Amino acid sequence: MSSITTKRGKGIAIKPFLTLLKDTKPSYGLLAIAIGLSIISTLVGLIIPMFTKNLVDGFSLASISKLQIVGIVGAFIAQTIAAGVSIYLLNYAGQKMVAGLRDRLWRKFLVLPVAYYNENRTGESVSRMTNDTGIIKTLISEHLASLFTGVISIVGSISVLLYLNWKMTLVLFTVLPLSALILVPLGRQMYKISKGMQDETASFTATLSGVLSEIRLVKSSGAEDREYVAGKTGIMNLLSFGIREGKISAMISPLVSFVFMLLLVVIIGYGGMQVSAGVLTAGELVAFILYLIQIIMPLTQLTTFFTQMQKAKGASERIIETLAEAEEIYEGEEEASGTEGPITVEDLSFGYKNGENVLSNVSFRMHPGEVTAIVGPSGGGKTTLFSLLERFYEPQMGMIRLGEKPVAAFSLRSWRNLIGYVSQESPLLAGTIAENLSYGLEREISSDEMRSAAAMAYADGFINELPDGYNTDVGERGVKLSGGQRQRIAIARALLRNPRILMLDEATSSLDSQSEAVVQKALSNLMVGRTTIVIAHRLATVVNADQIIFMEKGQITGTGTHAELLQTHELYKEFATQQLQLNTPEILAGSEEEVAVADDKNTGSGRRSAHSRIGGSLSEG
Template identity: 85%
Template sequence: MNNKKTVQKQGAALKPFLTLLRETKPSYSLLTTAIALSVISTLVGLVIPMFTKTLVDGFSLASISKLQIAGIIGAFIAQTIAGGVSIYLLNYVGQKMVAGLRDRLWRKFLVLPVSYYNDNRTGESVSRMTNDTGIIKTLISEHLASLFTGVISIVGSIAVLLYLNWKMTLVLFAVLPLSALILVPLGRQMYKISKGMQDETASFTATLSGVLSEIRLVKASGAEKREYEAGRNGIMNLLTFGIREGKVSAMISPLVSFVFMMLLVVIIGYGGMQVSSGALTAGELVAFILYLIQIIMPLTQLTTFFTQIQKAKGASERIIETLAAEEENYEGEAEATAAHGPITVEDVSFGYKDGEKVLSNVSFTMLPGQVTAIVGPSGGGKTTLFSMLERFYEPESGVIRLGDRPVTDFSLKSWRSLIGYVSQESPLLAGTIADNLSYGLEREVSLEEMRRAASMAYADGFIGELPDGYETDVGERGVKLSGGQRQRIAIARALLRDPEILMLDEATSSLDSQSEAVVQKALTNLMKGRTTIVIAHRLATVVHADQLIFMEKGRITGKGTHEELLNHHALYREFATQQLQMNEPAAYDGSKEEVLSKNDQNSGSGRRSAYPRIGGSVSES
């Protein structure tokens, strides 16, 4: 009963792995051809001991014809070619399957929601793509054929041995089950070890990725020793698993050798007695030993195969878990082509964890072409609100509307195409300035368009001074550029997107005063004619916004202009008293040249047409 449950459990564990392989849609014709060639090579090998038997039992060289010699040579050549082609085809199929699997994983990673990456480290995802898929590839390309050829070799050899001498064959059956009793538990142990090693490898990869991507922070903080210890712990954990795996392998190989030697001694001893009594010829004994080798060697290969399949089961479990993760819903009833009408946030509530609200019944409206500023103490939910507007997360309750329609009615791609986002960090990808400016745009962007956008973002000057201009490599995460330069490239990128809705996460808070002044002018160009929402850490940058929204602990506690909040909101008045006396530079000073008139503000489309976009001339500030 217990054995039946074990078989059922093993079968259930193997089922997801086989399902995963089927879903990669391998070339069954090539796979079948490769396995068939391996089988042919094995069958040819089964004939050789019988030829040896005849030769030992008195077959003379003089009686061998040229045709027989040619046949034997041809058989060896055919065996060699069939084996070589089989190995190549299996490698080809294995590589194609793992490429298909990696393609599925890569597509999956790109459509998973932001919440997935909040809970899973980047290095673990990288490990799924590289280490785990590599294990599956190794199983298919290097060990799959051994399953079929091994079974055929064992069954064929046993059938011939029963024909030659059934008594001696029964001696084999007395010893082989003993080896199985030893090797099966070791295979289970190998599965547990390999699964633990895959998890530890993923964790170690995540640690490396995190540290190396922030190496400047590590060095600036003097944390090299701390990170070395963290990395060393991962290395030692991998060493522990590796040693445990080595111990199991060290037991498997000698045990197989022991079984082989024991069988060899028994067969030679018992067979020698049979030869001396005349019950067995010397040729039959030689053939028996050769067939014994053709049983033991495939048994070793099958042991390796089942060890590898235990590893592949562990790898496939993690891959299947990733592929089963819930994706973002990119579909929608309509395409968002323009941000006509107000954007309304209506009673929106959200929490990252159950029972912990980050936003509670947040409601406000942004009119077309107007500037809305979100202010308040840190931890109030401002960044989370931005994430909701970009649909990185869906509200637990409430709705966000564009005009009269919920934004969830629009396809995700079309909605996000309306939004331009400039953050404090201004992330850049490794590549050239031109690559980063045109990033995400499906259309071709000409150099003239880039220059026009860069000019409006006050970036054209410093780009022109670089040795390679727009083809200058920015380095990983843009480290070869200054903070102000990165910000201006991010603004130029947003200008090229020509967004209807602009989201600014206090894009100047980390800059020096000179860089800030330039970036503020660039932001003024960017904001013209667009519905803008700004996260403001400094009130001086937003005092002339059309409306200010004050957020505390996920709730809106005040709405209105700067003057209205100053008169009626105590905490805002305290913020203003502390900050505005510091004479910080303002994002725009309220002059008629930089702040649009109320008439323009109230006519969204009219305001947009009053200012040139990328297709027009460069505005001057």
């Protein structure tokens, strides 16, 4: 791919564009038939002026036999049918090629790493899939035939004109090069404008998709006016490019008409003198004019073709850049499912693009079936650590192992199949509850399995109360459900995956006390017998974890149980004192019952004890 990668801002050569089309595996036979029919139609058109010449020069209809009349009518009908079939086949071939190109892009978008989407807005990717590929489709289906037929028509017409009267033909060449000198620079300007319009269209699409996907935030923040201004800026930029494109088109079309009229006047004037002098017949002059039309019209089509070609080259540049991006490597030496042992993080360091390290020399071990809690101030690198465990990013230094084997040796799909992830937001896709529960699972899920998982996640109650039950549409991103309902569906989905490793990222922090209590019960069912790693800001939810890791500024500054960290880690002790109001030596010792009582007293919510929230299920497991 490196050979076709281009630098933004520079035009690309025609070869990469053709390579891009070739990679769509077009039907060359279909294209050949379509172009062949167009050529036949063009060749038939070249005969018509000669037939007209004979009629004007005294060739009467009476001298034409019925067979000749049938032949002429048949030729016209064949020309019409050939042109129609050619247009259809070219459109069909163009649609197929662009469908193949969109298929490649769609597959590419799905295997690009998360880092790509950190740097590129979603709307720009949507624009690549729709607008840019649409430009290429238009070139192939509507303008490709004009390249071949136009050349044949021009060459054929000039050849016949040279045969009829070479002196008059030379007059044409005094005007045609002049028009080329004018049209070529205009074509270059059109390329620059169309490229800028494609960039602006992508940016505008990104703005629209970003705002409309978060319309509730926009309204709750009272930001309608601000977003209107941002959208209007994009609209006015598109208007500016459109007006500039219109100016170029307004110059090209009249210039072509001017050249045509100039040639027509010259030919009629000069040809009229030739007819008067007896050098040229009236029929030859009429044929000359008809052939002139068959030169000028294809010239207009070729101008349109090359204008569209400039647009397609600009669109191809961005598509090629996207296709050249590095993909996630899904293959691995072996499957992760057959490997046992603890998960070990060794000297892990990572930083985002052009930034300082978010994680530095992070090391710890998680034993099978145990709970590890990650706590600490915001911005400490906890979520980034989760992303590395999911292999959304590759560490810059260090390694993650399962047993004795580095996880990079496993196929990416098999590794992620081991993991069940429940986040704070628990996003859902537009569709039914049943579709969201079975999302991403390769095996068929029975109704009984789905109901059992929903029951364990305490989601069956509210699902059964919905009018359509499991067939209820959840809306875009699950907006028709409450936060607690979305969380329970996410937990049920994780249960259906039956993961060995469970990752909980602040899974209850955004819920009210009643929803949290239900979700905590569901989490208890989910955590049984699984290696669990939890990100938590509220210490009361993780005080009974097998180990607690305290992270600050991307580094681990303390590891141990709740009681151990109270004795050895000052900042953890400060966190505990602030959150749990631990003021007595007995409570500082960190017994489960006293921590739970302190938490209930602190929050006034009467929630379940920390042991039953986290530790109770673990002791059962």
